[in-house]
Amino acid sequence: MTTTDIHALVGAYALDAVDDVERAAFERHVGECESCRVELDELRETSARLADSTWSVPPPRMRGEVMAAIGRTRQLAPVSPAPVRAERAPGRYRRRLVAAAAAVVLAGGASATVYQVQEQRVRDQRTIAAEAARQQARTGQILAAPDLVVRTAPVIGGGKVTVASSAANNAGVVLLGADAPPAGGKVFQLWTIRGTTPKSEKVLAVGQTNVVQIVDGLPGSDMVGVTAEPAGGSPAPTLPLVSQVPLT
Structure with a gap:
């Protein structure tokens, strides 16, 4: 704070x-x-x-007393109001x-x-x-899962990517553990690649070197790749990949 x-x-x-x-x-x-x-x-x-400044209900007799007092009180002739002078209030x-x-x-x-x-x-x-x-x-x-298949690959600059895939769950888990973030303020971005079509799965924050990401449909992919991209990620992978894990 x-x-x-x-x-x-x-x-x-x-x-x-x-x-x-x-x-x-x-x-x-x-x-x-x-x-x-x-x-x-x-x-x-x-x-x-x-x-x-609390308020209470006046007693019932007060109205009668006030009205009687008004009847006994001499009314003054109307006078012109004095001009109001604006003064600056003390601080x-x-x-x-x-x-x-x-x-x-x-x-x-x-x-x-x-x-x-x-x-x-x-x-x-x-x-x-x-x-x-x-x-x-x-x-x-x-x-x-009993059908779990685990594959690993090194990260350029140090570290490892582990991909655990289960066809029964039609999903997998990608674990990235890099020794250092990309240079120049860039970030890691995870991709799955089916044929020649890449799909972004996760963009890490600046300085982030570790992540565990669940990827639905992973068993249908051909490869998991990791790239170094500008902060916020890219619409397509920037080559060369800093890590790639073949799934087929």
Whole structure:
């Protein structure tokens, strides 16, 4: 979390709208940041003042008393209103106004927003975990197949490509383990080749040297190849291949 992120937490912290990690980080920070302590105190004071403005139902007799008082009170002649003069509010007063406005907005929306963000984080993590578990189970199923055929080939520059194929599962697993990434900011790209037609199966990230990739329909391919491509990959393999594993 950056310093800017920490400063931005002061409003949410004042309203207890932070998670445990954010709370711990901000509490460490606020002990060393005088400006955040001042702003936190002002937000808390403003929130307390806003909370004091409670409303209650007036007693039924009040209406009658007010109407009777109106009947007894002499009405004044209308007067022209004095012109309103705009004055620039002192800096501290403006700051309190901003704090008050922020407190009102945060009170209405911060809790819901933070809740939605946290819920999205949880959903994202659950999705990632579920996908990882699915991939792991599928990989184990393919590698445990009785008809599994395993082939390997070296990678130019060091490393190895292992291809495990199962006709019964009509799928295979390609394991790339290179000793170093391609030079010049290039990336590894995995291909299956059937006849003379290549198909991209995976583009690695810059600097990435290892991957385990499930490839459906792998037993019908003639070869698995690995190339060094510009970041983001290429639509067709760039020769020469840095590794090739014949499947037939």
